[in-house]
Amino acid sequence: MIADALAGRDDVFEIVERDDGFVQASHYGPDAYLAPYRRWPSRQRRAMRFVRGRVLDVGCGAGRVALHLQERDHEVVAIDVSPGAIEVSRRRGVRDVRLLSIDGVDGSLGAFDTIVMFGNNFGLFGGFAKARRLLRRFHRVTTERGRIVAETRDPYATSDPTHLGYHDRNRARGRMGGQLRIRVRYREHATPWFDYLLVSRDELETILEGTGWKLARVFEGDSGLYVVVLEKTVSEGGSAG
Template identity: 25%
Template sequence: MDVLGDAIFDYQQGLYTEDIITKSSLDEEDVIPLTHLFRDFEAMPALEQKALNLCKGKVLDIGCGAGSHSLYLQEKGFEVTALDFSKGAVATTRLRGIENSIHSDILNYKENQFDTLLLLMNGIGLAGELKNLGGFLSHLKKLLKPGGQILLDSSDIIYMFDEDDDGGRWIPTHQEYYGEVTYTMSYKNIESEPFTWLYLDQNTLKRAANTNHFNCEIVSLGEHFDYLARLTLKK
């Protein structure tokens, strides 16, 4: 089942009739507009624009989706590889003219090394749960060339939990970390299996980076609890 890929591929083929619906463990239903996944550079959020401008050398776009970031970088002359676990997404990137695209889970990909690993639209969420973050970063480390960088954006979703009279937050006790959110996606009456996505506050990212021998620089802050970070290997 490839809910995201089916939706993206339909849009590319001119068969757009509806958007993706998401439901989460935060009891919220939301919509992913397919037009948002095909936006050009000018329509991207400032954090994404900043990240693309910071790219250097050979780039791996992890969780590339429809390939909008890869396409921009390719047009700027970068050697970029678009990678996604979704067959429909990878097929779409090829139809859009991206020269190098790979269908793979990032944790199974070991073939090359890169100067920049790009994890946009909260791509660090691919780690799923906080307990997986160390192993995830350890694998990314193997894909970096000497002097390479990881560029990622994420959000601190603490604001989504109810606040008590003392200014604290009511956080469920059944999960290790409040940034772990379980989702399902549906498109044309087909629903995905549940999957967990990880949102990281800055301090948690910094601690995980330090444990895995990365420097962590917060490059920019967004407008709504989001931020752009750059990880580089410690010397």
């Protein structure tokens, strides 16, 4: 899909299918992957002021964030699970881009000053327990003044009974209300089913407890979208950071 967007096709859009049968065309078109900084949503542009030092770009897509940061002399490691995204990012000039999932982030990548998770990529944490486990790992692979700049969506910013009912069924199964089970389709291609986590601000703060991270800033957008800046507390889970 990203390669088609780069080639200039104007019929590029994803279909998101949820495990309850709900199907919707993605709100995000080619611009979400290819837009220059001046066309980014305000919440993202404001949050970028808090990116510093060596950066890990999680879920880099076509490399728009990595390219912007490279232009500003940041050292960036960009990762994605899509071979197509990796290829497009390299073609567009991202210098260090790797085929790697969020689960593969570890100390072998070196230490980072900032981890960026734009495009709703906080959702890649998948669920409550996994989010807490990976946040602790992110604490270990970041410097003392490390930050996470991440985008998510409040799933409860809706009055649609289809979505509200889905939240209720999730809770009845012991899942978070906004813990989606989805797959993404484009033309003849489809991803495997995976968990994708949307959280309210209160849920986010609950997830952060004991992980070594605290909520420092919030940049609100439309339709429940928001970007957070997370900073380190003194310690992770009560021990030295």
